[in-house]
């Protein structure tokens with residue numbers, strides 16, 4: 001057993017990097033006992049040398065150019081700078097080519113380059129580990145890669161972006177609109193100044209691509225993924241969801257459908273009172289259907305210094321113990337291209353909200369178009385009675401192919417009694 005200290009070089013000393021250094025400094029003794037050897041940070045890099053940091057870096061070698069860490073006297077390079085290309089990619093490639101293990105939290109980079117980097121690591125018997133890249137502190141990467149492999153995975157369904165979950169939870173609690181709550185989330189530091197990647201669903205997509213690859217043994221694939229964000233969610237949709245006993249969550253869902261895999265990021269109605277429906281605020285949660293092993297549910301913090309450092313350090317301890325699997329669970333050359341499930345196979349129940357003129361016959365007209373397309377209604381409610389003015393009609397459908405709903409909505413859009421765009425949100429009932 002190797003008992004020499006594991007020498008670690010860290011690029012990026014922001015939220016995650018600062019948290020990792022701090023935890024290694026405060027819990028170094030205990031971690032060394034678990035790892036069977038010391039975990040020593042021997043070199044660091046960031047943009048600004050003089051910036052105050054969460055941990056003391058005075059005794060650690062500093063390099064200005066992060067790619068120089070690839071040639072530092074280290075066993076592992078920890079990439080915590082971010083960015084899907086640029087300095088982060090250059091460093092990881094250089095580190096793996098220089099015989100160094102790599103740990104990263106960079107989902108954007110791995111979703112695009114993960115399979116190629118995994119192959120590069122495996123050629124030299126090196127680790128490429130990324131527990132912090134999906135759902136932060138939740139150990140979902142290890143669970144899918146190592147623990148839930150016996151029976152195969154049928155589906156992974158997650159609330160993977162804490163910013164979106166915080167915004168949706170606040171909208172429900174306060175009844176306020178999306179734009180208003182987003183401003184609060186930015187002021188509180190939950191949302192970036194440029195929140196596009198979070199609220200547009202891109203960040204969830206990156207994480208889902210990694211979880212899907214781990215679950216199904218496929219190459220991470222962003223191309224065959226439907227991605228919608230939360231900006232179009234209206235306060236009334238959240239209110240009606242509640243009346244029906246549901247909450248709206250931004251879900252990343254990857255599941256087997258026939259011989260293919262369906263990957264979707266979109267707002268969905270989740271039943272209140274279920275574990276996924278109750279995961280609120282900035283929390284992340286992941287539900288896994290692991291076949292004969294049954295359903296599993298994971299919940300925890302998906303972001304922040306403490307949770308992400310926890311995940312990075314777990315990866316470092318595995319490397320120190322010499323215990324590491326191929327990055328995506330299977331040797332990289334055996335990962336298969338993802339075969340997308342045909343869009344025609346996608347079906348679910350739907351929430352539909354129409355703003356209509358309150359005149360006789362309007363409900364019958366909408367119901368008629370839905371029936372013509374083969375969409376049957378499970379329940380309906382109508383709010384407001386102001387003859388000649390707009391009222392809302394809300395319907396929950398039975399399980400229906402997405403294509404049938406689209407066909408019905410096209411016909412309904414031609415009606416002069418229906419105002420504006422309808423609210424259309426799938427129900428996640430599994």
Ligand SMILES: NC(=O)c1ccc[n+]([C@@H]2O[C@H](COP(=O)([O-])OP(=O)(O)OC[C@H]3O[C@@H](n4cnc5c(N)ncnc54)[C@H](OP(=O)(O)O)[C@@H]3O)[C@@H](O)[C@H]2O)c1
Pocket residue numbers: 011012013014015016017045046047048049051066079080081082083087105106107108132133136302303304305308
């Ligand atoms: N924040 C989270 O909760 C969280 C959760 C999961 C995953 N992640 C991932 O973890 C990574 C780091 O995120 P973070 O939130 O810690 O970011 P951050 O707070 O913005 O920190 C980034 C760090 O990288 C340094 N850096 C950036 N570009 C650099 C460059 N070109 N050369 C040298 N140093 C550079 C910055 O230097 P300066 O400090 O000098 O500016 C900073 O220390 C990202 O991939 C992110 O997606 C973050």
